[in-house]
Amino acid sequence: MMGKMDAQTFAGLIARTGDKAYNFAYRLAGNEPDARDLVQEAFAKALEHAASYDSTRPFDSWLLRILNNVFLDSMRRHSHTRTVSLDAPAPVEDSSWGELLPSGDLSASDELLKAESLDLLQKALSRLPVTYRSAIALCDIEGLSYEDIALVMEIPVGTVRSRIHQGRVLLRKAYEELEMTGGRTS
Amino acid sequence: MKHHIDGPMMTAFLDGALSPSDRDRCDGHLVSCAACRRELDALRHLKLVVSTAPRKTMPADLVLALERRLVSPMPRWRIPAPRLWIPLGATAAAALSIGLWLQGLRASEEIPLEPLLTAHARYSAEGLIPQENLVASTYSDQLTSLDAESSDVELQ
Numbered sequence: 001m002m003g004k005m006d007a008q009t010f011a012g013l014i015a016r017t018g019d020k021a022y023n024f025a026y027r028l029a030g031n032e033p034d035a036r037d038l039v040q041e042a043f044a045k046a047l048e049h050a051a052s053y054d055s056t057r058p059f060d061s062w063l064l065r066i067l068n069n070v071f072l073d074s075m076r077r078h079s080h081t082r083t084v085s086l087d088a089p090a091p092v093e094d095s096s097w098g099e100l101l102p103s104g105d106l107s108a109s110d111e112l113l114k115a116e117s118l119d120l121l122q123k124a125l126s127r128l129p130v131t132y133r134s135a136i137a138l139c140d141i142e143g144l145s146y147e148d149i150a151l152v153m154e155i156p157v158g159t160v161r162s163r164i165h166q167g168r169v170l171l172r173k174a175y176e177e178l179e180m181t182g183g184r185t186s
Numbered sequence: 187m188k189h190h191i192d193g194p195m196m197t198a199f200l201d202g203a204l205s206p207s208d209r210d211r212c213d214g215h216l217v218s219c220a221a222c223r224r225e226l227d228a229l230r231h232l233k234l235v236v237s238t239a240p241r242k243t244m245p246a247d248l249v250l251a252l253e254r255r256l257v258s259p260m261p262r263w264r265i266p267a268p269r270l271w272i273p274l275g276a277t278a279a280a281a282l283s284i285g286l287w288l289q290g291l292r293a294s295e296e297i298p299l300e301p302l303l304t305a306h307a308r309y310s311a312e313g314l315i316p317q318e319n320l321v322a323s324t325y326s327d328q329l330t331s332l333d334a335e336s337s338d339v340e341l342q
Contacts, residue, residue, distance in 0.1 A: 004256060004257060004258035005256055005257060005258065006257065006258060007253070007257050010252075010253060010256055010257045014244070014249055014252070018244040018249065019241065019242075019243045019244050021244070022242055022243065022244035022245075022248070023241045023242045023243070026242040032245075035242070036245070036248050036251075039244070039248065039252070040248070040251065040252060040255065043252055043255075043256060044255065044256065047256055118239050118240065121235065121236065121239060122239075125236075136236065139201065140233050140236040140237045141236060141237060141239065141241075143237070145203070146198070146201065146203045161194045161195075161197060161198045161203065162194045164194075164197050164201070165193045165194040165196070165197035166193075168197065168229060168232055168233070169193070171232065171236070172228075172232055
């Protein structure tokens with residue numbers, strides 16, 4: 001049975017974490033309706049399991065961890081979604097950025113910088129396997145440290161590092177593919 | 187550092203997540219390796235694009251939906267609206283008083299006491315009501331006096 005909170009606590013919670021949670025949810029889900037569902041579910045679960053919150057750790061990280069887990073669960077349930085499945089093949093651990101980015105080729109990055117459509121970037125992000133998407137969103141969008149990302153994703157810091165690297169490699173590839181197809185998803 | 191900086195280390199270098207010793211080694215290698223500098227620039231560009239994407243803010247209607255779902259309703263005793271409920275209470279009390287008064291009027295009009303007393307006196311005089319059922323009271327005394335008066339009238 002889910003408990004409830006008083007209005008003042010709720011207002012403080014939303015002021016502190018609302019936008020951050022919604023932005024993260026939007027980057028994970030790639031669309032507004034799913035982001036809304038994720039946020040509602042995450043806040044409800046946070047309230048339900050409030051007793052398990054360790055107050056010596058940042059509340060934001062705890063909430064984002066719940067949100068990330070809610071997202072992973074929803075992806076497992078709805079395997080028909082457009083996004084890449086959790087079982088999508090990942091690049092080898094030691095893959096070098098240079099293997100995927102031709103040396104001397106900075107034009108693609110320059111074009112990426114100049115790209116007017118952020119929609120393309122969001123589509124590229126949505127193509128990533130969810131574990132890499134979470135790592136990229138937490139690092140580059142939410143600005144969390146590797147240690148905090150490790151807390152949110154419940155993985156070692158070393159794994160955070162490799163996931164962010166692989167996520168960036170895949171993000172670039174996805175973006176380039178979308179550019180070639182004019183933003184159409186395959 | 188003879189070899190190129192590997193991907194994860196390059197990523198951590200860019201994110202400022204390397205130990206001081208690893209950072210120094212990377213710095214030293216980057217001075218002499220153009221390929222790794224290009225890789226670092228490419229990573230930096232990508233990170234910049236992603237990190238500068240406009241942030242989404244929580245829609246107001248979503249906040250309301252969450253509030254409905256998560257916030258407990260305010261207890262009744264905390265409803266601070268005396269200016270509303272005092273006039274309402276006074277109006278209700280006045281309406282109740284008027285209603286009772288009207289009901290009283292209607293009752294006295296619909297059930298007159300005099301015919302009842304007369305009928306009772308007649309039934310009593312004719313012996314239709316057993317004596318044991320008559321209650322000794324002022325009321326029964328009145329009936330007795332009424333009977334006596336009616337007897338006097340008949341006698342006269």
